[in-house]
Amino acid sequence: MRFGKVICGGIAAVALTSVAFAGGHGGADPSIGARQAVMSLYGYNLGILGAMAKGEVEYNAEVAAATAANFAALAGLDKSGMWPEGTAQGEVDGTRAAAKIWEDQEGFFKIFADQKAAADTLAATAGDGVEALQAGLGGVGRSCGACHEVYRGPRN
Amino acid sequence: MRFGKVICGGIAAVALTSVAFAGGHGGADPSIGARQAVMSLYGYNLGILGAMAKGEVEYNAEVAAATAANFAALAGLDKSGMWPEGTAQGEVDGTRAAAKIWEDQEGFFKIFADQKAAADTLAATAGDGVEALQAGLGGVGRSCGACHEVYRGPRN
Numbered sequence: 108m109r110f111g112k113v114i115c116g117g118i119a120a121v122a123l124t125s126v127a128f129a130g131g132h133g134g135a136d137p138s139i140g141a142r143q144a145v146m147s148l149y150g151y152n153l154g155i156l157g158a159m160a161k162g163e164v165e166y167n168a169e170v171a172a173a174t175a176a177n178f179a180a181l182a183g184l185d186k187s188g189m190w191p192e193g194t195a196q197g198e199v200d201g202t203r204a205a206a207k208i209w210e211d212q213e214g215f216f217k218i219f220a221d222q223k224a225a226a227d228t229l230a231a232t233a234g235d236g237v238e239a240l241q242a243g244l245g246g247v248g249r250s251c252g253a254c255h256e257v258y259r260g261p262r263n
Numbered sequence: 264m265r266f267g268k269v270i271c272g273g274i275a276a277v278a279l280t281s282v283a284f285a286g287g288h289g290g291a292d293p294s295i296g297a298r299q300a301v302m303s304l305y306g307y308n309l310g311i312l313g314a315m316a317k318g319e320v321e322y323n324a325e326v327a328a329a330t331a332a333n334f335a336a337l338a339g340l341d342k343s344g345m346w347p348e349g350t351a352q353g354e355v356d357g358t359r360a361a362a363k364i365w366e367d368q369e370g371f372f373k374i375f376a377d378q379k380a381a382a383d384t385l386a387a388t389a390g391d392g393v394e395a396l397q398a399g400l401g402g403v404g405r406s407c408g409a410c411h412e413v414y415r416g417p418r419n
Binding site: 138140148174177184187188 | 293294296297300301303304307310311326329330332333336337339340341343344
């Protein structure tokens with residue numbers, strides 16, 4: 108999938124932003140930048156929640172609920188197109204996507220489904236106090252770890 | 264807001280991914296990387312839809328609907344924390360966020376609300392054929408352009 112000319116200035120501008128953003132990958136498949144942007148936004152939202160859960164930042168129910176809702180929305184994104192064939196670590200630069208992803212698509216996407224369920228629980232409870240937030244993050248964190256352990260390759 | 268130690272290995276791994284991803288900004292506020300990741304994902308999804316709308320890629324109702332649903336989910340993210348004070352172009356490197364954002368918060372966030380409405384229309388119709396997709400993208404594109412025209416600074 109390539110970015111082509113698009114149908115209006117506004118969309119063109121956004122598409123160009125994306126291309127610029129993914130510039131570190133040269134002419135690589137834009138799905139690589141997209142999946143990394145998703146992981147970045149996972150980290151951003153979980154970082155905010157994690158800091159509250161640890162007491163490094165004062166717990167704020169409204170912020171916790173909104174941030175957890177953001178994470179749940181991201182967890183719910185359809186990611187089925189984001190790991191196309193030919194974009195594994197070793198096949199292209201700048202990715203740690205393990206070959207195992209393509210050997211076990213069912214297992215890989217099952218973790219995202221599990222994570223969405225954990226994210227929905229987190230979103231439903233993150234505003235109920237710091238202990239509820241901690242519990243909800245635990246469930247999400249297990250899905251993060253389950254995926255990284257199996258489907259992420261070593262640092263380059 | 265800083266990433267601190269987080270409460271489990273899985274979340275720590277995700278947070279580290281995010282820090283690595285935002286590495287181009289050094290120690291900058293992670294909200295800058297987050298908002299740019301959102302814009303990147305806007306571009307990724309609109310790029311897929313735009314290519315179909317222009318006939319560069321064969322129209323596929325299922326892909327169009329799923330991609331538009333992804334865009335609508337991203338448009339619905341609570342972005343209220345992503346442009347904190349002190350992160351304008353000229354105040355920090357690596358951003359084109361115009362000072363106007365902070366001078367007119369109401370106008371700025373109003374565009375996101377308008378865009379969410381346009382995104383929901385797009386998501387509801389993108390699977391109904393290429394003409395419906397084109398029409399839906401037009402509405403979204405106007406919101407992109409409206410924001411970039413006023414709230415985005417010049418290229419560095």
